[in-house]
Structures are given as C-alpha cells and as structure tokens.
Amino acid sequence: MFGKLSTTPTRDGPELSDFFAVILPDQLHATATIALIGVSFFTSAMTAAVGLGGGIALIAIMAMIMPASALVPVHGMVQLGSNAGRAIVQIKHVDWLIAIWFACGAIIGAALGGAIAVELPAAVLRAGIGCFVIWIVWGKAPKFGKARKRAMAGAGFASTFLSMFFGASGPIGGAVLSTLELTRHQFVANQAITAMMMHVFKVLAFGALGFAFAPWLGLILLMIASGFLGTLAGTRLLGKMNEKTFKTGFKWVMTALAVNLFFQAGREWMIGL
Numbered sequence: 007m008f009g010k011l012s013t014t015p016t017r018d019g020p021e022l023s024d025f026f027a028v029i030l031p032d033q034l035h036a037t038a039t040i041a042l043i044g045v046s047f048f049t050s051a052m053t054a055a056v057g058l059g060g061g062i063a064l065i066a067i068m069a070m071i072m073p074a075s076a077l078v079p080v081h082g083m084v085q086l087g088s089n090a091g092r093a094i095v096q097i098k099h100v101d102w103l104i105a106i107w108f109a110c111g112a113i114i115g116a117a118l119g120g121a122i123a124v125e126l127p128a129a130v131l132r133a134g135i136g137c138f139v140i141w142i143v144w145g146k147a148p149k150f151g152k153a154r155k156r157a158m159a160g161a162g163f164a165s166t167f168l169s170m171f172f173g174a175s176g177p178i179g180g181a182v183l184s185t186l187e188l189t190r191h192q193f194v195a196n197q198a199i200t201a202m203m204m205h206v207f208k209v210l211a212f213g214a215l216g217f218a219f220a221p222w223l224g225l226i227l228l229m230i231a232s233g234f235l236g237t238l239a240g241t242r243l244l245g246k247m248n249e250k251t252f253k254t255g256f257k258w259v260m261t262a263l264a265v266n267l268f269f270q271a272g273r274e275w276m277i278g279l
Contacts, residue, residue: 031222038071039225043232050088050233054095054194054240055255061085061176061201062263079212080222082169086205087230089198092237096195104158104186108179108200111162116207119170120215129274135168136267139177143184143260157182158200166204170211176201177263190252194244 031039045067053060065081072080093100158179165178179200183193213219219226244252 031225033073033076033221034071034225039228042068042071042225043228046084046088046229046232047236047239050092050236051240051243052236053088054092054237055243060088062266066266076217076222078170079209079217079219080226082205082208082212083219083222083226084229084233086202086209087226088233088237089202089205091230091234092198092241093195093202095237095241096191096198099189099191099195100199101155101188101192101196104155104183104196105199105203107156107158108162109203111159111164112166112200112204112207113162115163115166115168115204116170116211119167119208120211122170129271129278132267132274133271135175135177136264136271139181139260139264139267143181143257143264155186157185162200162204165200166207169204169208175204177260179204180260184256190244193256 034042045064049060049064049067051060052063061081064084065077068077068081161179161182165175168175168178176197180193180197183197183200188196209219
C-alpha cells in the first residue's frame with residue numbers, strides 16, 4: 007500500500023541512500039514512517055495542552071502500522087523522549103516529592119512486569135483501567151490525607167506494570183495527580199516527569215529482556231524531535247487556557263480514553279469467544 011523509498015544510488019550518490027536506509031526501519035514503508043513522525047507532533051501537542059492522552063492516541067495509531075513485537079518498546083522510547091522534553095519545558099512546576107514517590111513504585115512495577123512470562127488477559131485489564139479512570143474523574147475523589155503524595159507510589163507501580171503490556175497507561179498516574187489540587191501547569195509538569203520515569207524503567211526492562219532498539223533508532227529520534235516541537239506548540243496553548251477550560255478538557259479527554267479502553271476490551275472479548 008505504501009511505496010518503500012528507493013535505496014538505489016541516484017545522482018546524489020550512495021550516501022543519500024545509505025542515510026535513508028538508517029533512518030527508515032526495514033519493517034516500515036517510507037510513507038508510514040513519515041506519518042508516524044507527523045503523528046508524534048500532534049499527540050505531543052495534545053498532551054502538553056490538555057495534560058495527557060497523546061500517548062494512548064499515539065500507540066493506537068502505531069498499532070495500525072507497526073509490527074506487534076516492536077510496538078510497546080518503540081512507543082516507550084518515543085514517549086520517554088517526549089515526556090522528557092515536556093518536563094524540561096515545565097521544570098519549574100515539578101514537585102520532586104511526587105516524582106520520588108512515583109519512581110519508587112515504578113521501579114517495582116517494571117521489575118515485576120518484566121518478570122511475568124504469561125501474558126495477562128488484555129480485555130480485563132483494559133476494562134479495569136477504564137473503570138478506575140471514570141471513577142476518579144466523575145466520582146467522588148479519594149481522600150489521601152497527609153499521605154496523598156505517597157499515593158503516587160501506588161500509581162507508579164500500577165502504571166509502569168501495566169505499561170509493560172499495553173504501552174500507554176498514563177491515565178492511572180494522571181487520575182491520581184488530579185486529586186492533589188494542582189494548578190494546570192503543575193499537573194502537566196508532574197504528569198510529564200512521572201510518565202518519563204515510567205518509560206525509563208520500562209525501556210530498561212525491555213532492554214534487559216533482549217529487545218533490539220538499534221534498527222528503530224532513526225525513527226525513534228525523529229519522532230522524539232517532532233514530539234518536542236509539538237510540546238512547544240501545546241505549551242503555548244496551555245498558557246492561554248484558563249483553569250476552568252483546562253479542567254473541563256481534562257475530564258473529557260480522560261472520559262474519551264476510558265471509552266476507548268472499554269471499546270478495545272469489548273472487541274478483544276468478542277474475538278476471544
């Protein structure tokens with residue numbers, strides 16, 4: 007369907023073809039690669055402007071293009087870079103106590119998720135995450151009291167563990183962050199730093215399991231660069247948004263993510279019948 011970019015020497019010489027051979031993964035066509043780079047820009051802008059949602063949108067599109075064996079590891083590397091860029095841009099709003107507690111849980115989640123050889127039932131887990139998100143966003147928010155930031159350790163464990171299987175589980179951390187009475191800038195900054203940590207530990211786990219990132223490195227770097235430009239664009243939109251608009255947008259983005267998870271769970275359940 008997509009035409010593979012020719013690597014036959016042209017009047018520009020073999021150097022040009024060698025360059026594209028490195029940039030374009032053997033398992034993807036040129037048009038698909040370019041599409042993924044563009045999608046990375048728009049999903050990063052969405053996350054920077056609304057807080058989250060871009061990671062799940064990105065992996066949903068990647069799943070239609072990429073081989074399943076590379077989907078979660080490559081998505082993890084791209085999201086690591088994307089969230090790192092957003093965290094740098096919003097660094098002054100990061101609460102490091104939140105980040106430390108999240109990291110403590112994330113380390114355990116990555117280790118446990120990487121050690122499990124049997125694939126968990128996808129439909130059950132997707133539906134479970136969807137229910138959790140709907141409860142946090144539309145239900146009565148839990149009261150963590152003095153331990154409310156320490157609750158991020160649980161979010162770090164759950165989101166990183168599930169991310170080993172589904173790639174994007176940001177709604178868990180985002181849902182708990184939404185109970186901490188943060189401003190929109192604080193929410194975006196802390197969501198970025200915690201998501202970055204989740205993907206760091208996940209990528210390390212996949213590396214330890216033997217996944218070869220090298221063939222995908224060119225695509226990963228281009229998607230990270232495109233995502234950083236999207237972060238800058240989305241951050242400008244965030245600065246112009248008032249608190250009420252942000253909170254409304256956040257609720258509906260989270261609801262859309264939950265509905266998407268329910269849809270995927272239902273489809274997987276029907277296929278399994």
